[in-house]
Amino acid sequence: MEYRKLGNSGLTVSRIAYGNWINHGGKVDEEMANNCIKAALDVGITTFDTADVYSDTKAEQILGKALQGIRRESIELCTKVCHPTGNGKNDSGLSRKHIFENCHASLRRLQTDYIDVYYAHRFDPHTPLEETMLAFADLVRQGKVLYVGISEWTAEQITRGAALARELKVPMIASQPQYSMLWRIIERDVIPTCQREGLGQIVWSLLAQGILSGKYLPGQAVPTDSRANSSAGKPFFQRLAQQWMEDHILETVQKLRPIAEAAELTMAQLAIAWVLQNPHVTSAIIGASRPEQVRENALAAGVKLDAAIMEEIDRILTGLVEYDPGKTG
Template structure:
Protein backbone atom coordinates (compact mmCIF):
# COMPACT_ATOMS: atom_id res chain seq x y z
CA UNK A 1 0.00 0.00 0.00
CA UNK A 2 1.21 3.48 -0.89
CA UNK A 3 0.40 6.56 1.19
CA UNK A 4 -0.15 10.22 0.38
CA UNK A 5 -0.46 13.39 2.39
CA UNK A 6 -4.03 14.59 2.71
CA UNK A 7 -3.65 17.83 0.78
CA UNK A 8 -1.00 20.01 2.40
CA UNK A 9 -1.54 18.52 5.87
CA UNK A 10 0.89 16.14 7.50
CA UNK A 11 -1.77 13.42 7.71
CA UNK A 12 -0.84 10.31 5.74
CA UNK A 13 -3.70 8.35 4.20
CA UNK A 14 -3.64 5.12 2.22
CA UNK A 15 -4.22 5.53 -1.51
CA UNK A 16 -7.10 3.10 -1.14
CA UNK A 17 -9.61 3.84 1.62
CA UNK A 18 -12.47 1.67 2.79
CA UNK A 19 -15.97 3.17 2.85
CA UNK A 20 -19.05 1.75 4.54
CA UNK A 21 -21.73 3.41 2.38
CA UNK A 22 -24.18 0.79 0.98
CA UNK A 23 -22.22 -1.99 2.66
CA UNK A 24 -21.98 -1.98 6.46
CA UNK A 25 -25.39 -2.35 8.05
CA UNK A 26 -26.84 -3.29 4.67
CA UNK A 27 -24.99 -5.86 2.55
CA UNK A 28 -22.35 -6.70 5.17
CA UNK A 29 -23.08 -8.18 8.59
CA UNK A 30 -20.78 -8.34 11.61
CA UNK A 31 -18.68 -11.44 10.89
CA UNK A 32 -18.08 -10.44 7.28
CA UNK A 33 -17.41 -6.84 8.33
CA UNK A 34 -14.80 -8.00 10.82
CA UNK A 35 -13.09 -10.05 8.12
CA UNK A 36 -13.09 -7.09 5.70
CA UNK A 37 -11.63 -4.63 8.23
CA UNK A 38 -9.06 -7.17 9.39
CA UNK A 39 -7.90 -7.72 5.83
CA UNK A 40 -7.97 -3.99 5.09
CA UNK A 41 -5.61 -3.34 7.98
CA UNK A 42 -3.37 -6.22 6.89
CA UNK A 43 -3.20 -4.69 3.41
CA UNK A 44 -2.15 -1.34 4.83
CA UNK A 45 -5.44 0.51 4.43
CA UNK A 46 -5.52 3.06 7.25
CA UNK A 47 -8.40 5.34 6.17
CA UNK A 48 -11.89 4.06 7.02
CA UNK A 49 -14.82 6.23 5.98
CA UNK A 50 -18.36 6.25 7.34
CA UNK A 51 -21.22 8.66 8.12
CA UNK A 52 -23.97 8.97 10.68
CA UNK A 53 -26.66 8.59 8.02
CA UNK A 54 -25.40 5.27 6.62
CA UNK A 55 -28.29 3.03 7.60
CA UNK A 56 -29.11 5.75 10.18
CA UNK A 57 -26.27 4.83 12.48
CA UNK A 58 -26.08 1.10 11.85
CA UNK A 59 -22.84 1.34 9.85
CA UNK A 60 -21.18 3.27 12.68
CA UNK A 61 -22.52 0.80 15.24
CA UNK A 62 -21.05 -2.08 13.26
CA UNK A 63 -17.68 -0.33 13.08
CA UNK A 64 -17.95 0.32 16.82
CA UNK A 65 -17.94 -3.43 17.37
CA UNK A 66 -14.75 -3.77 15.33
CA UNK A 67 -12.48 -0.72 15.69
CA UNK A 68 -11.60 -1.17 19.39
CA UNK A 69 -9.65 -4.28 18.38
CA UNK A 70 -7.10 -2.16 16.49
CA UNK A 71 -4.41 0.36 17.34
CA UNK A 72 -6.28 3.67 17.19
CA UNK A 73 -3.11 5.63 16.44
CA UNK A 74 -2.68 3.72 13.19
CA UNK A 75 -6.17 4.41 11.82
CA UNK A 76 -7.71 7.44 10.12
CA UNK A 77 -11.44 7.41 10.82
CA UNK A 78 -13.85 9.75 9.06
CA UNK A 79 -17.53 10.42 9.65
CA UNK A 80 -20.02 13.01 8.41
CA UNK A 81 -23.14 14.99 9.27
CA UNK A 82 -25.96 16.65 7.34
CA UNK A 83 -28.64 14.17 6.29
CA UNK A 84 -31.71 13.47 8.49
CA UNK A 85 -31.20 11.03 11.33
CA UNK A 86 -34.90 11.05 12.22
CA UNK A 87 -38.10 12.78 11.16
CA UNK A 88 -37.55 15.62 13.65
CA UNK A 89 -36.73 18.98 11.98
CA UNK A 90 -33.71 19.68 14.23
CA UNK A 91 -32.15 16.27 13.57
CA UNK A 92 -30.65 17.22 10.22
CA UNK A 93 -28.59 19.87 8.44
CA UNK A 94 -25.55 21.83 9.57
CA UNK A 95 -26.93 23.87 12.45
CA UNK A 96 -24.80 24.12 15.59
CA UNK A 97 -27.25 21.80 17.35
CA UNK A 98 -27.19 19.10 14.72
CA UNK A 99 -23.40 19.20 14.30
CA UNK A 100 -22.83 18.81 18.06
CA UNK A 101 -25.52 16.14 18.39
CA UNK A 102 -24.16 14.33 15.34
CA UNK A 103 -20.51 14.16 16.42
CA UNK A 104 -21.50 13.04 19.91
CA UNK A 105 -23.77 10.35 18.49
CA UNK A 106 -21.14 9.17 16.03
CA UNK A 107 -18.46 8.89 18.71
CA UNK A 108 -20.83 6.93 20.92
CA UNK A 109 -21.71 4.50 18.14
CA UNK A 110 -18.10 4.17 16.97
CA UNK A 111 -16.85 3.76 20.57
CA UNK A 112 -14.14 6.32 19.90
CA UNK A 113 -12.91 9.43 21.70
CA UNK A 114 -12.36 11.31 18.44
CA UNK A 115 -12.50 11.00 14.67
CA UNK A 116 -9.65 12.11 12.44
CA UNK A 117 -11.90 13.66 9.78
CA UNK A 118 -15.31 15.27 10.13
CA UNK A 119 -17.13 16.04 6.88
CA UNK A 120 -19.98 18.42 6.28
CA UNK A 121 -21.86 15.92 4.15
CA UNK A 122 -23.57 18.54 1.97
CA UNK A 123 -23.87 22.32 1.99
CA UNK A 124 -26.80 23.63 4.05
CA UNK A 125 -28.41 26.74 2.52
CA UNK A 126 -30.81 27.02 5.48
CA UNK A 127 -28.05 27.69 8.03
CA UNK A 128 -25.68 30.69 8.11
CA UNK A 129 -22.30 29.43 6.94
CA UNK A 130 -20.57 31.13 9.89
CA UNK A 131 -22.74 29.12 12.31
CA UNK A 132 -21.71 25.87 10.66
CA UNK A 133 -18.04 26.78 10.55
CA UNK A 134 -17.90 27.92 14.17
CA UNK A 135 -19.58 24.69 15.33
CA UNK A 136 -17.01 22.67 13.37
CA UNK A 137 -14.19 24.67 14.98
CA UNK A 138 -15.66 23.95 18.41
CA UNK A 139 -15.61 20.19 17.93
CA UNK A 140 -12.01 20.47 16.71
CA UNK A 141 -11.04 22.53 19.78
CA UNK A 142 -12.75 19.95 21.98
CA UNK A 143 -10.64 17.21 20.41
CA UNK A 144 -13.64 15.37 19.00
CA UNK A 145 -12.30 15.79 15.44
CA UNK A 146 -8.79 16.56 14.23
CA UNK A 147 -9.49 17.85 10.72
CA UNK A 148 -12.58 18.72 8.74
CA UNK A 149 -13.72 18.74 5.17
CA UNK A 150 -16.58 19.07 2.72
CA UNK A 151 -18.51 16.59 0.61
CA UNK A 152 -20.29 17.48 -2.62
CA UNK A 153 -19.97 21.25 -2.07
CA UNK A 154 -19.58 23.51 -5.07
CA UNK A 155 -16.29 25.23 -5.81
CA UNK A 156 -17.76 28.59 -4.73
CA UNK A 157 -19.06 27.16 -1.44
CA UNK A 158 -15.71 25.59 -0.64
CA UNK A 159 -13.81 28.78 -1.45
CA UNK A 160 -16.16 30.91 0.68
CA UNK A 161 -15.82 28.59 3.68
CA UNK A 162 -12.05 28.44 3.29
CA UNK A 163 -11.84 32.24 3.13
CA UNK A 164 -13.95 32.76 6.27
CA UNK A 165 -11.86 30.26 8.21
CA UNK A 166 -8.60 31.81 7.03
CA UNK A 167 -9.73 35.31 7.95
CA UNK A 168 -10.77 34.25 11.46
CA UNK A 169 -7.73 32.11 12.20
CA UNK A 170 -9.77 28.92 12.17
CA UNK A 171 -8.74 25.60 10.71
CA UNK A 172 -9.52 25.66 7.00
CA UNK A 173 -11.12 22.63 5.32
CA UNK A 174 -8.38 20.16 4.44
CA UNK A 175 -10.24 17.67 2.23
CA UNK A 176 -13.16 17.40 -0.15
CA UNK A 177 -15.10 14.19 -0.78
CA UNK A 178 -16.86 14.31 -4.16
CA UNK A 179 -18.29 11.75 -6.53
CA UNK A 180 -15.56 11.12 -9.10
CA UNK A 181 -14.91 8.35 -11.59
CA UNK A 182 -14.47 7.82 -15.32
CA UNK A 183 -18.20 8.14 -15.97
CA UNK A 184 -18.60 11.29 -13.86
CA UNK A 185 -15.78 13.83 -14.15
CA UNK A 186 -17.69 17.00 -13.26
CA UNK A 187 -15.23 18.10 -10.56
CA UNK A 188 -12.48 18.62 -13.13
CA UNK A 189 -14.09 21.82 -14.44
CA UNK A 190 -13.97 23.89 -11.25
CA UNK A 191 -14.08 21.93 -7.97
CA UNK A 192 -10.76 20.12 -8.35
CA UNK A 193 -8.85 23.23 -9.52
CA UNK A 194 -10.16 25.18 -6.50
CA UNK A 195 -9.35 22.49 -3.94
CA UNK A 196 -5.87 22.02 -5.40
CA UNK A 197 -5.27 25.77 -5.28
CA UNK A 198 -6.39 25.89 -1.63
CA UNK A 199 -4.13 22.99 -0.68
CA UNK A 200 -7.01 20.63 0.03
CA UNK A 201 -6.86 16.93 -0.64
CA UNK A 202 -9.55 14.97 -2.47
CA UNK A 203 -10.82 11.60 -1.27
CA UNK A 204 -13.45 10.63 -3.81
CA UNK A 205 -16.26 8.17 -3.41
CA UNK A 206 -17.73 5.77 -5.98
CA UNK A 207 -14.49 5.49 -8.00
CA UNK A 208 -15.89 2.39 -9.73
CA UNK A 209 -19.31 3.93 -10.43
CA UNK A 210 -20.87 1.45 -7.97
CA UNK A 211 -19.25 -1.47 -9.73
CA UNK A 212 -20.06 -0.49 -13.30
CA UNK A 213 -16.37 0.03 -14.14
CA UNK A 214 -15.43 -3.47 -13.00
CA UNK A 215 -16.83 -4.90 -16.24
CA UNK A 216 -19.22 -7.24 -14.43
CA UNK A 217 -22.20 -5.81 -16.35
CA UNK A 218 -20.74 -6.45 -19.81
CA UNK A 219 -23.39 -6.64 -22.56
CA UNK A 220 -26.04 -5.64 -20.04
CA UNK A 221 -25.85 -8.84 -17.99
CA UNK A 222 -26.75 -8.33 -14.33
CA UNK A 223 -25.18 -11.06 -12.17
CA UNK A 224 -27.20 -12.40 -9.26
CA UNK A 225 -26.05 -10.87 -5.99
CA UNK A 226 -24.61 -7.77 -7.68
CA UNK A 227 -25.49 -4.23 -6.63
CA UNK A 228 -27.48 -3.67 -9.81
CA UNK A 229 -29.61 -6.69 -8.97
CA UNK A 230 -30.48 -5.33 -5.53
CA UNK A 231 -33.44 -2.93 -5.54
CA UNK A 232 -32.24 -1.46 -2.22
CA UNK A 233 -28.89 -0.43 -3.71
CA UNK A 234 -29.25 0.16 -7.45
CA UNK A 235 -31.14 3.46 -7.38
CA UNK A 236 -28.17 5.39 -8.81
CA UNK A 237 -27.14 2.98 -11.54
CA UNK A 238 -30.27 1.66 -13.26
CA UNK A 239 -29.81 3.88 -16.31
CA UNK A 240 -26.13 3.09 -16.61
CA UNK A 241 -26.51 -0.69 -16.71
CA UNK A 242 -29.02 -0.21 -19.54
CA UNK A 243 -26.64 2.00 -21.56
CA UNK A 244 -25.06 -0.36 -24.09
CA UNK A 245 -22.69 2.28 -25.47
CA UNK A 246 -21.35 2.92 -21.99
CA UNK A 247 -20.98 -0.81 -21.31
CA UNK A 248 -19.10 -1.26 -24.59
CA UNK A 249 -16.66 1.45 -23.57
CA UNK A 250 -16.18 -0.26 -20.20
CA UNK A 251 -15.36 -3.47 -22.08
CA UNK A 252 -12.59 -1.58 -23.86
CA UNK A 253 -11.12 -0.73 -20.48
CA UNK A 254 -10.81 -4.45 -19.89
CA UNK A 255 -8.71 -4.77 -23.04
CA UNK A 256 -6.28 -2.13 -21.76
CA UNK A 257 -6.18 -3.77 -18.34
CA UNK A 258 -5.06 -7.07 -19.89
CA UNK A 259 -1.87 -5.38 -21.12
CA UNK A 260 -1.00 -4.64 -17.49
CA UNK A 261 -2.21 -8.01 -16.22
CA UNK A 262 -4.67 -6.23 -13.92
CA UNK A 263 -8.45 -6.13 -13.59
CA UNK A 264 -10.72 -3.46 -15.05
CA UNK A 265 -11.43 -2.28 -11.51
CA UNK A 266 -7.73 -1.84 -10.79
CA UNK A 267 -7.32 0.09 -14.02
CA UNK A 268 -10.19 2.45 -13.19
CA UNK A 269 -8.83 3.05 -9.70
CA UNK A 270 -5.31 3.61 -10.99
CA UNK A 271 -6.66 6.20 -13.43
CA UNK A 272 -8.22 8.17 -10.57
CA UNK A 273 -5.02 7.98 -8.53
CA UNK A 274 -3.05 9.50 -11.42
CA UNK A 275 -5.22 12.61 -11.49
CA UNK A 276 -3.61 15.65 -9.91
CA UNK A 277 -4.98 16.49 -6.47
CA UNK A 278 -6.27 13.05 -5.49
CA UNK A 279 -5.20 11.88 -2.05
CA UNK A 280 -7.22 8.69 -1.69
CA UNK A 281 -10.00 6.75 -3.40
CA UNK A 282 -12.78 5.31 -1.25
CA UNK A 283 -13.88 1.85 -2.26
CA UNK A 284 -16.87 -0.06 -0.86
CA UNK A 285 -16.03 -3.73 -1.25
CA UNK A 286 -18.62 -6.10 0.23
CA UNK A 287 -16.22 -9.07 0.38
CA UNK A 288 -12.59 -9.73 1.20
CA UNK A 289 -11.92 -10.79 -2.39
CA UNK A 290 -13.23 -7.47 -3.77
CA UNK A 291 -11.20 -5.60 -1.19
CA UNK A 292 -7.99 -7.39 -2.14
CA UNK A 293 -8.54 -6.77 -5.84
CA UNK A 294 -9.21 -3.06 -5.31
CA UNK A 295 -6.34 -2.55 -2.87
CA UNK A 296 -3.91 -3.91 -5.47
CA UNK A 297 -4.51 -0.76 -7.55
CA UNK A 298 -2.26 1.21 -5.21
CA UNK A 299 1.06 1.96 -6.88
CA UNK A 300 0.01 1.09 -10.44
CA UNK A 301 1.29 3.60 -13.00
CA UNK A 302 -0.48 3.83 -16.35
CA UNK A 303 1.37 4.83 -19.50
CA UNK A 304 0.63 8.23 -21.01
CA UNK A 305 -0.62 6.64 -24.23
CA UNK A 306 -3.08 4.52 -22.29
CA UNK A 307 -4.22 7.51 -20.25
CA UNK A 308 -4.98 9.32 -23.52
CA UNK A 309 -6.97 6.34 -24.79
CA UNK A 310 -8.94 6.12 -21.55
CA UNK A 311 -9.67 9.85 -21.67
CA UNK A 312 -10.95 9.47 -25.22
CA UNK A 313 -13.24 6.63 -24.14
CA UNK A 314 -14.53 8.63 -21.18
CA UNK A 315 -14.14 12.33 -21.98
CA UNK A 316 -14.59 14.94 -19.25
Protein backbone atom coordinates (compact mmCIF):
# COMPACT_ATOMS: atom_id res chain seq x y z
CA MET A 1 0.00 0.00 0.00
CA GLU A 2 1.05 3.57 -0.66
CA TYR A 3 0.16 6.59 1.47
CA ARG A 4 -0.22 10.33 0.82
CA LYS A 5 -0.83 13.54 2.75
CA LEU A 6 -4.40 14.78 2.30
CA GLY A 7 -4.58 18.27 0.85
CA ASN A 8 -2.42 20.81 2.62
CA SER A 9 -2.80 19.00 5.93
CA GLY A 10 -0.52 16.74 7.92
CA LEU A 11 -3.04 13.87 7.77
CA THR A 12 -1.75 10.76 5.96
CA VAL A 13 -4.26 8.46 4.24
CA SER A 14 -3.94 5.23 2.29
CA ARG A 15 -4.03 5.47 -1.51
CA ILE A 16 -6.85 2.94 -1.46
CA ALA A 17 -9.64 3.64 1.01
CA TYR A 18 -12.34 1.17 1.98
CA GLY A 19 -15.94 2.36 1.71
CA ASN A 20 -19.02 0.53 2.97
CA TRP A 21 -21.82 2.27 1.13
CA ILE A 22 -24.37 -0.19 -0.48
CA ASN A 23 -22.77 -3.36 0.88
CA HIS A 24 -22.66 -3.29 4.69
CA GLY A 25 -26.09 -3.67 6.18
CA GLY A 26 -27.54 -4.19 2.73
CA LYS A 27 -26.18 -6.62 0.16
CA VAL A 28 -23.55 -8.19 2.45
CA ASP A 29 -24.20 -9.82 5.82
CA GLU A 30 -22.26 -8.73 8.88
CA GLU A 31 -19.88 -11.69 8.91
CA MET A 32 -18.82 -11.11 5.31
CA ALA A 33 -18.54 -7.37 5.97
CA ASN A 34 -16.19 -8.11 8.86
CA ASN A 35 -14.10 -10.34 6.58
CA CYS A 36 -13.85 -7.54 4.02
CA ILE A 37 -12.74 -5.04 6.66
CA LYS A 38 -10.14 -7.50 7.95
CA ALA A 39 -8.86 -7.98 4.39
CA ALA A 40 -8.62 -4.20 4.01
CA LEU A 41 -6.52 -3.94 7.15
CA ASP A 42 -4.37 -6.87 6.03
CA VAL A 43 -3.43 -5.14 2.76
CA GLY A 44 -2.53 -1.90 4.51
CA ILE A 45 -5.70 0.13 4.02
CA THR A 46 -5.99 2.58 6.90
CA THR A 47 -8.68 4.94 5.58
CA PHE A 48 -12.31 3.87 6.08
CA ASP A 49 -15.25 5.77 4.62
CA THR A 50 -18.92 5.56 5.55
CA ALA A 51 -21.93 7.86 6.12
CA ASP A 52 -24.79 8.20 8.57
CA VAL A 53 -27.33 7.51 5.83
CA TYR A 54 -25.77 4.32 4.41
CA SER A 55 -28.09 1.33 4.88
CA ASP A 56 -30.26 3.38 7.23
CA THR A 57 -27.36 3.87 9.70
CA LYS A 58 -26.49 0.14 9.78
CA ALA A 59 -23.27 0.67 7.80
CA GLU A 60 -21.77 2.86 10.51
CA GLN A 61 -22.75 0.34 13.17
CA ILE A 62 -21.14 -2.56 11.31
CA LEU A 63 -17.95 -0.62 10.58
CA GLY A 64 -17.63 0.58 14.17
CA LYS A 65 -18.12 -2.91 15.55
CA ALA A 66 -15.67 -4.49 13.10
CA LEU A 67 -12.92 -1.99 13.95
CA GLN A 68 -13.10 -2.57 17.71
CA GLY A 69 -9.75 -3.81 18.96
CA ILE A 70 -7.88 -1.97 16.22
CA ARG A 71 -5.56 0.75 17.53
CA ARG A 72 -7.62 3.89 16.88
CA GLU A 73 -4.56 6.00 16.08
CA SER A 74 -3.63 3.60 13.25
CA ILE A 75 -6.71 4.30 11.10
CA GLU A 76 -8.55 7.26 9.59
CA LEU A 77 -12.29 7.01 10.16
CA CYS A 78 -14.45 9.22 7.91
CA THR A 79 -18.20 9.74 7.80
CA LYS A 80 -20.74 12.24 6.47
CA VAL A 81 -23.82 14.29 7.29
CA CYS A 82 -26.60 15.90 5.23
CA HIS A 83 -28.98 13.30 3.79
CA PRO A 84 -32.16 12.33 5.69
CA THR A 85 -31.72 9.97 8.64
CA GLY A 86 -35.30 10.26 9.85
CA ASN A 87 -38.73 11.63 8.99
CA GLY A 88 -38.57 14.75 11.15
CA LYS A 89 -38.39 18.26 9.77
CA ASN A 90 -34.83 18.66 11.10
CA ASP A 91 -33.59 15.20 10.15
CA SER A 92 -31.71 16.32 7.06
CA GLY A 93 -29.57 19.13 5.71
CA LEU A 94 -26.66 21.06 7.19
CA SER A 95 -28.34 23.01 9.95
CA ARG A 96 -26.48 23.32 13.25
CA LYS A 97 -29.11 21.09 14.88
CA HIS A 98 -28.81 18.29 12.33
CA ILE A 99 -25.00 18.40 12.19
CA PHE A 100 -24.62 18.23 15.97
CA GLU A 101 -27.25 15.54 16.50
CA ASN A 102 -25.98 13.36 13.69
CA CYS A 103 -22.35 13.78 14.66
CA HIS A 104 -23.15 12.49 18.14
CA ALA A 105 -25.19 9.62 16.66
CA SER A 106 -22.34 8.70 14.30
CA LEU A 107 -19.85 8.70 17.17
CA ARG A 108 -22.07 6.26 19.08
CA ARG A 109 -22.54 3.96 16.10
CA LEU A 110 -18.85 4.02 15.20
CA GLN A 111 -17.90 3.49 18.86
CA THR A 112 -15.27 6.21 18.72
CA ASP A 113 -14.54 9.52 20.45
CA TYR A 114 -13.76 11.42 17.28
CA ILE A 115 -14.13 11.45 13.49
CA ASP A 116 -11.00 12.01 11.42
CA VAL A 117 -12.71 13.62 8.42
CA TYR A 118 -16.34 14.73 8.70
CA TYR A 119 -17.90 15.49 5.30
CA ALA A 120 -20.81 17.67 4.31
CA HIS A 121 -22.36 14.97 2.14
CA ARG A 122 -23.94 17.52 -0.21
CA PHE A 123 -24.35 21.30 -0.28
CA ASP A 124 -27.46 22.53 1.53
CA PRO A 125 -28.99 25.53 -0.28
CA HIS A 126 -31.61 25.93 2.45
CA THR A 127 -29.18 26.66 5.31
CA PRO A 128 -26.82 29.65 5.54
CA LEU A 129 -23.31 28.44 4.81
CA GLU A 130 -22.08 30.45 7.79
CA GLU A 131 -24.30 28.36 10.11
CA THR A 132 -22.98 25.13 8.62
CA MET A 133 -19.32 26.06 8.84
CA LEU A 134 -19.68 27.41 12.39
CA ALA A 135 -21.23 24.10 13.46
CA PHE A 136 -18.29 22.21 11.94
CA ALA A 137 -15.89 24.66 13.61
CA ASP A 138 -17.44 24.05 17.02
CA LEU A 139 -17.18 20.27 16.60
CA VAL A 140 -13.51 20.71 15.71
CA ARG A 141 -12.97 22.88 18.80
CA GLN A 142 -14.64 20.19 20.93
CA GLY A 143 -12.31 17.52 19.55
CA LYS A 144 -15.16 15.46 18.09
CA VAL A 145 -14.00 16.16 14.53
CA LEU A 146 -10.38 16.56 13.44
CA TYR A 147 -10.82 17.70 9.84
CA VAL A 148 -13.71 18.80 7.62
CA GLY A 149 -14.48 17.75 4.06
CA ILE A 150 -17.14 18.24 1.40
CA SER A 151 -18.69 15.87 -1.12
CA GLU A 152 -20.12 16.77 -4.53
CA TRP A 153 -19.89 20.55 -4.09
CA THR A 154 -19.40 22.84 -7.07
CA ALA A 155 -16.25 24.91 -7.45
CA GLU A 156 -18.14 28.05 -6.39
CA GLN A 157 -19.52 26.34 -3.27
CA ILE A 158 -16.05 25.04 -2.38
CA THR A 159 -14.58 28.52 -2.74
CA ARG A 160 -17.19 30.00 -0.39
CA GLY A 161 -16.80 27.17 2.13
CA ALA A 162 -13.01 27.38 2.10
CA ALA A 163 -13.12 31.15 2.74
CA LEU A 164 -15.29 30.62 5.81
CA ALA A 165 -13.12 27.73 6.96
CA ARG A 166 -10.06 29.99 6.86
CA GLU A 167 -11.92 32.71 8.74
CA LEU A 168 -13.01 30.21 11.43
CA LYS A 169 -9.62 28.47 11.39
CA VAL A 170 -11.17 25.13 10.50
CA PRO A 171 -9.01 22.54 8.68
CA MET A 172 -11.15 21.92 5.57
CA ILE A 173 -8.92 19.49 3.67
CA ALA A 174 -10.91 17.02 1.57
CA SER A 175 -13.24 16.79 -1.39
CA GLN A 176 -15.06 13.54 -2.11
CA PRO A 177 -16.37 13.60 -5.69
CA GLN A 178 -17.39 10.93 -8.18
CA TYR A 179 -14.54 10.25 -10.61
CA SER A 180 -13.80 7.59 -13.20
CA MET A 181 -12.70 7.07 -16.80
CA LEU A 182 -16.29 7.82 -17.81
CA TRP A 183 -17.10 10.61 -15.32
CA ARG A 184 -14.51 13.40 -15.33
CA ILE A 185 -16.56 16.46 -14.43
CA ILE A 186 -14.21 17.50 -11.61
CA GLU A 187 -11.25 18.02 -13.94
CA ARG A 188 -12.25 21.44 -15.29
CA ASP A 189 -13.35 23.37 -12.19
CA VAL A 190 -13.37 21.36 -8.98
CA ILE A 191 -9.78 20.07 -9.05
CA PRO A 192 -8.22 23.49 -9.83
CA THR A 193 -10.37 25.08 -7.11
CA CYS A 194 -9.42 22.43 -4.57
CA GLN A 195 -5.76 22.75 -5.50
CA ARG A 196 -5.96 26.49 -4.84
CA GLU A 197 -7.83 25.99 -1.55
CA GLY A 198 -5.69 23.13 -0.26
CA LEU A 199 -8.18 20.25 -0.53
CA GLY A 200 -7.21 16.74 -1.62
CA GLN A 201 -9.48 14.43 -3.61
CA ILE A 202 -10.74 11.15 -2.12
CA VAL A 203 -12.84 9.86 -4.99
CA TRP A 204 -15.70 7.38 -5.32
CA SER A 205 -17.43 5.34 -8.07
CA LEU A 206 -14.11 4.44 -9.69
CA LEU A 207 -15.78 1.67 -11.69
CA ALA A 208 -18.77 3.82 -12.75
CA GLN A 209 -21.04 1.68 -10.61
CA GLY A 210 -19.45 -1.51 -11.90
CA ILE A 211 -19.61 -0.68 -15.61
CA LEU A 212 -15.82 -0.46 -15.93
CA SER A 213 -15.33 -3.85 -14.29
CA GLY A 214 -16.46 -5.36 -17.57
CA LYS A 215 -19.04 -7.63 -15.93
CA TYR A 216 -22.00 -6.02 -17.71
CA LEU A 217 -22.03 -7.39 -21.24
CA PRO A 218 -24.00 -6.10 -24.22
CA GLY A 219 -27.11 -8.11 -24.96
CA GLN A 220 -26.85 -10.16 -21.77
CA ALA A 221 -28.81 -10.17 -18.53
CA VAL A 222 -27.41 -8.32 -15.53
CA PRO A 223 -25.46 -10.75 -13.28
CA THR A 224 -27.48 -11.90 -10.29
CA ASP A 225 -24.67 -11.06 -7.84
CA SER A 226 -24.20 -7.48 -9.07
CA ARG A 227 -25.28 -4.26 -7.42
CA ALA A 228 -27.97 -3.92 -10.05
CA ASN A 229 -29.75 -6.86 -8.44
CA SER A 230 -29.20 -5.62 -4.89
CA SER A 231 -32.30 -4.20 -3.22
CA ALA A 232 -30.02 -1.80 -1.33
CA GLY A 233 -28.34 -0.64 -4.48
CA LYS A 234 -31.18 -0.42 -6.98
CA PRO A 235 -32.29 3.20 -6.45
CA PHE A 236 -28.78 4.54 -6.79
CA PHE A 237 -27.92 2.13 -9.58
CA GLN A 238 -30.93 3.26 -11.58
CA ARG A 239 -29.96 6.91 -11.17
CA LEU A 240 -26.21 6.68 -11.82
CA ALA A 241 -25.29 3.46 -13.57
CA GLN A 242 -28.31 3.21 -15.83
CA GLN A 243 -26.91 5.98 -18.01
CA TRP A 244 -24.12 3.60 -19.04
CA MET A 245 -26.29 0.47 -19.50
CA GLU A 246 -26.59 0.73 -23.26
CA ASP A 247 -25.18 -1.88 -25.59
CA HIS A 248 -22.97 0.52 -27.56
CA ILE A 249 -21.38 1.77 -24.31
CA LEU A 250 -20.91 -1.74 -22.92
CA GLU A 251 -19.35 -2.80 -26.23
CA THR A 252 -16.92 0.11 -26.06
CA VAL A 253 -15.96 -0.70 -22.47
CA GLN A 254 -15.10 -4.24 -23.56
CA LYS A 255 -12.48 -2.73 -25.87
CA LEU A 256 -10.52 -1.84 -22.72
CA ARG A 257 -10.07 -5.52 -21.90
CA PRO A 258 -7.01 -6.08 -24.15
CA ILE A 259 -5.33 -3.08 -22.48
CA ALA A 260 -5.94 -4.58 -19.05
CA GLU A 261 -4.73 -8.01 -20.13
CA ALA A 262 -1.57 -6.63 -21.72
CA ALA A 263 -0.79 -4.83 -18.45
CA GLU A 264 -1.63 -8.02 -16.50
CA LEU A 265 -4.49 -6.28 -14.73
CA THR A 266 -8.15 -7.02 -14.26
CA MET A 267 -10.59 -4.54 -15.76
CA ALA A 268 -11.34 -3.25 -12.25
CA GLN A 269 -7.66 -2.82 -11.45
CA LEU A 270 -7.17 -0.89 -14.68
CA ALA A 271 -10.04 1.47 -13.81
CA ILE A 272 -8.73 2.07 -10.28
CA ALA A 273 -5.15 2.54 -11.50
CA TRP A 274 -6.38 5.05 -14.09
CA VAL A 275 -7.98 7.17 -11.36
CA LEU A 276 -4.79 7.10 -9.28
CA GLN A 277 -2.69 8.37 -12.19
CA ASN A 278 -4.24 11.79 -11.63
CA PRO A 279 -1.73 13.55 -9.35
CA HIS A 280 -4.54 15.47 -7.64
CA VAL A 281 -6.28 12.26 -6.46
CA THR A 282 -5.01 11.44 -2.99
CA SER A 283 -7.06 8.30 -2.41
CA ALA A 284 -9.60 6.13 -4.22
CA ILE A 285 -12.49 4.45 -2.38
CA ILE A 286 -13.21 0.82 -3.17
CA GLY A 287 -16.15 -1.25 -1.98
CA ALA A 288 -16.40 -5.01 -1.83
CA SER A 289 -18.81 -7.85 -1.22
CA ARG A 290 -16.01 -10.42 -0.79
CA PRO A 291 -12.54 -10.15 0.79
CA GLU A 292 -10.93 -11.39 -2.45
CA GLN A 293 -12.16 -8.23 -4.16
CA VAL A 294 -10.44 -6.10 -1.54
CA ARG A 295 -7.14 -7.91 -1.94
CA GLU A 296 -7.34 -7.86 -5.73
CA ASN A 297 -8.33 -4.21 -6.14
CA ALA A 298 -5.86 -2.95 -3.55
CA LEU A 299 -3.07 -4.08 -5.89
CA ALA A 300 -3.94 -1.17 -8.16
CA ALA A 301 -2.36 1.23 -5.65
CA GLY A 302 1.15 0.69 -6.97
CA VAL A 303 0.36 0.43 -10.68
CA LYS A 304 1.86 3.00 -13.04
CA LEU A 305 0.20 3.37 -16.46
CA ASP A 306 2.41 4.84 -19.17
CA ALA A 307 1.33 7.69 -21.42
CA ALA A 308 0.57 5.37 -24.34
CA ILE A 309 -1.96 3.40 -22.27
CA MET A 310 -3.63 6.56 -21.00
CA GLU A 311 -3.90 7.90 -24.56
CA GLU A 312 -5.34 4.62 -25.84
CA ILE A 313 -7.98 4.63 -23.11
CA ASP A 314 -8.96 8.18 -24.08
CA ARG A 315 -9.14 7.19 -27.75
CA ILE A 316 -11.42 4.22 -27.03
CA LEU A 317 -13.77 6.20 -24.79
CA THR A 318 -14.02 9.25 -27.05
CA GLY A 319 -17.61 10.47 -27.11
CA LEU A 320 -18.66 8.60 -23.97
CA VAL A 321 -16.88 10.62 -21.28
CA GLU A 322 -18.90 13.16 -19.27
CA TYR A 323 -17.08 16.44 -18.58
CA ASP A 324 -19.94 18.83 -17.76
CA PRO A 325 -19.31 20.39 -14.28
CA GLY A 326 -22.97 21.40 -14.26
CA LYS A 327 -23.78 17.79 -13.33
CA THR A 328 -21.99 18.01 -9.98
CA GLY A 329 -23.97 16.50 -7.13
